[in-house]
Amino acid sequence: MATRAALLAVLSASPPPRMIRVKASTFSSSSLQFQRHSRIARCFSSDTNPSLLQPPDVSRLAETARISLSPSEIEGCGAKIRQVIDWFGQLQQVDVNSVEPAIRAEMEGGNLREDAPETFDNRESIRASIPSFDELLRILWLKRFNSVLVLLPSSCLVSRFNTSVKA
């Protein structure tokens, strides 16, 4: 299908696989049928073509995972990660046709809970662990600058200063 080819082209051309720009209007309604449970799964059937999998872009991954890495970390980490991901590649060779994925070991279903409220006794301790917490109002304070959020240290809550900090 033309649109599928377009999608594959997007994947191999664009850098981080995380950011895939897809305009709804590029899909012709008459030709596209996606299984509801697949993501872009149609492109990755059991005979996955490894060349379509972009190597990991460590900076982008770090951004996604909200972890800051120094440039040397990016370099060092990056090499190791690529090595391991490469090694993961051997999974592609396995024939898993018609093999059901196992989420975990065999399990009984169920184990549901009654709808009976219970108050957790030690809520004070939970609140005590919160770095920015206003005891009086019992809320977590976040300072906003230009539509983004910042956490206030507890000491600031008493005076509630309004410093404008560059976002």
Added chain:
Amino acid sequence: MLSTLQPPRSLTLLPFRRLHTSKTIASLSSPSPTLDASPISPPQSQILTTRRSLLSGETTASEIAKSYLSRIRLTEPQLKCFLHVSENVLREAQEIDRRISRGEEVGPLAGVVIGVKDNICTEGMPSTAASRILEHYRPPFDATAVRKVKEMGGIVVGKTNMDEFGMGSTTEASAFQVTANPWDLTRVPGGSSGGSAAAVAARQSMVSLGSDTGGSVRQPASFCGVVGLKPTYGRVSRFGLMAYASSLDVIGCFGSTVADAGMLLHAVSGYDKFDSTSSKQDVPEFESQFLSVDSFESEPLKGLRVGLIRETLEEGVDSGVRSATQEAASHLEALGCVVTEVSLPSFSLGLPAYYVIASSESSSNLSRYDGVRYGNQVMADELNKLYECSRGQGFGGEVKMRILMGTYALSAGYYDAYYKRAQQVRTLIRKDFKAALDQNDILISPAAPSAAYKIGEKKDDPLAMYAGDIMTVNVNLAGLPAIVLPCGLVEGGPSGLPVGLQMIGAAFDEEKLLKVGHIFEQTLKGSGFVPPTLPNVA
């Protein structure tokens, strides 16, 4: 096939050693296939001994506790097993003594000194998972396993060191300190439950709790010469165990004897309403398995079918380990077992499948560590910066790496290629095990391809380190129970290095494992695997 591991380069670098057990390590006799009376008595269960002597008045809980605390003081500077030693030990011991003196009932673990791995929540006591991001964090609740241990009278003596968040096989990845192997202070105790294993080996605690996601109880047990017991997935509640890989994590037990590990397991097992993945299967009374060696018949395990996993004895495994395993197999035969080779065709796939699943699940499980509701927070001007800095500075290198790999593997378009595939491989592995366990009562293998290696040896080569998990990860993928018990020594260190035998059972068949393990241990000629580097204790 181990040879298809890509690339197990470092394994081939290890010199192949011949095992000179009985000849070179004179002070410790080798396991002999005979069962005649020996001057060396089999190892005693510390739990049963404690119980006996407390109830008979021979000693008090306070005396016991004091002796353990002083040993900890004595040995910690060298070993560094503990991240935190409880301030309440003597108080709790005194309470037990008071109750005993009043004739009140005390639990089956009364007075037992227990170490708890630092990724298991203990109310009011720091629980950091050996990570800076949780430095000073004190949970508002006890893990179910800890609660049960306390209910039975156990005394939590402290929190043991580990690889950060369970990610590692040496305990070198702790943010705070490196634990030394009591058998050789220049070597690693294994990981990630290295602190718990070493503490039991060094007799700093009688038993300890660890966690096993890919071998983190079994491999350190092997490295430290203690018993490590991994229960079936769902046997023990995970509530309060800081999640690493949710579908693989279990809480496991260390003891200096099979009986101790088994009794500790019994104490913490059972369905928990706070853990939907915990099983409602009955927990048998394990204690009845731990009969005195005197009561054994001549072939106490007659007819037991034992499958030796072929793929675990191929290239890449230390020859010393291989010999020790083969001798263990002979020992089992002498006990009446029928030992045959079995093959698990998907065996080698377990390693990459495990690491895909573990990285993926951990990348998700560790998202909650953001500095907002607990733990160390790094101030920043902007929200994402706050997250990034708190996590960037709070997590160690290995943790960061696995989170990034997991993030990659779960990304859109990659899920099918990695995570889903790994889950499919898991199904294949489960099938293999099931087939093997249909033909055999238990399966056996080494616990690790080598004995303990030097601190710093594998630090920079992730794949080399991962390769060491080959013996253990498949068991986690299949969710089966397994026990590791010391079966021999190989060259290295001041007096040799212990090697463990892994026994794998069918789901929820811990009873059989404990029975076989106990008999094996009680009939093995040896000194009970006490590290000679430390003052000798019974």
Added chain:
Amino acid sequence: MSTTLFRTIQPNHFTLLGTALFRTRRTTRHISVRCLNQTATTQEPKPSSQPRTAPKNHGSNKLDEILRDYEAVIGIETHVQLSTSTKAFCSCPNSYGSHPNTSICPVCMGLPGALPVLSSKVVDFGVRLGLALNCELSLKSKFDRKQYFYPDLPKGYQISQFDIPIASGGYVDVDIPLEFGGGHRRFGITRVHMEEDAGKLLHSDSGDYSQVDLNRAGVPLLEIVSEPDMRSGIEAAEYGSEMQRIVRYLGVSNGNMQEGSLRCDVNISIRPIGQAEFGTKVEIKNLNAFSAMSRAIDYEITRQALLYNQGQADQIVTETRLWDEGAQKTVTMRKKEGLADYRYFPEPDLPEVILAQEYVDSIRASLPELPEAKRRRYEDMGLGIQDVLFIANDVSVAEYFDEVISKGADVKSAANWLMSDIAAYLKNEELSINDVKLTPQELAELIAAIKDETISGKIGKQILFELLAKGGTVQGLIKEKDLVQITDPVEIEKMIMKVISESPKQLEQYRSGKTKLQGFFAGQVMKMSKGKANPALLNKILLEKLNAKE
């Protein structure tokens, strides 16, 4: 159902603006084959593909012409907060309005080592709603983790259902109010799934601070995704109202938009009539009432149509817009940076949700009569559509009505009383039907008493007020206040003669042509009889007497 969902690739819409008290939600990108033979059943010809013309303040002929060329394609995502006693995955109390951060525990706070445990009630409500929406239930469904970072999301992921929701492939039938054209519509339901809510971010007045309250984190939600079957603001509003009606009928939620227990996000695109391809989809959030939804949609349709018309269709981008109630327009929330990847994977901490067929059947058997069924039944009883819509709108009113009928009361009378006097009373006193002291039994009594002419209609109205406010019985009041209608012609004649004799001047005027004065005489007789004279009889005899030649 050929609709397919690109669930992992979603617009990235995390930000805070002004007074927004919203939650970021997934947008579904409906990349589907549209069934051109509509599943909608209509009794009248399907309305033309035009979007319903925007309200009067937009109405210019030129605009109408432009709008005629385009068709709006609207889908709605509804989040229903369930009225369970506990949260979805922990036993914290689920109650609105508690002090911040008091209904918390390790599980909903995402503390290390905490694990989710699903409440059976959530499954029950999910099955209930799925059946009420005529869906197919998945006897085996599972949970998945939807991952992103935000301060109101303690675990860094939301437990939801991705590829196997508990229910899918259903529909809902609605009636469009008469004033907007009337008619039946059927709108498809793509899926219903269970998930947990996030906490609340509250923004201070000064705009400098935001506060995180995690009481709401973990509260159970059912998300309902519609097929993009709506074509106008009115249709969308009616769909939303029906969702509200249904959840209230079922008792799974109080469906209160102000409280946030019912939240609707609209996805809208337009396309030139005849084009099969969909246009670019825009999401609209911050809709606090169905009327706002309708207006927002109409505005957005106009905005997009104008852009198309000016050849600037490419200015319509995939984005989330907010409805600004003050300015009565949609505004950009934030320009898109690209699509977010939620990295879905199956939740390992929760077992599969397995439904036994008997369980489903027993729930199905216990479902109450739903709004659609009620409406059709009332129609069959002969009520007009206005009455039908009014009574079936509120389950308590409908139940009240049903009880009144069951006591034998005349259907039309019952409907009239409810819609006029009683509704007015409820509105004035700000009460609900459950609060009134007038029992259905007594209303039936009242209707019967008027019907058999024991009392007059006017008297009936009078005592209604007292019955509503203070209760009591109709018979009791009639006796107490001596309200029995006077139907004895002799008595009436007596009174008439008295009045006539007392008002010779008016009689003169009447006889000389001012026939309107009949009312005067009637009024006087009524006064004399204290309102009890039977009006029909009164007028008959009066007329006789007035016109009699003396």
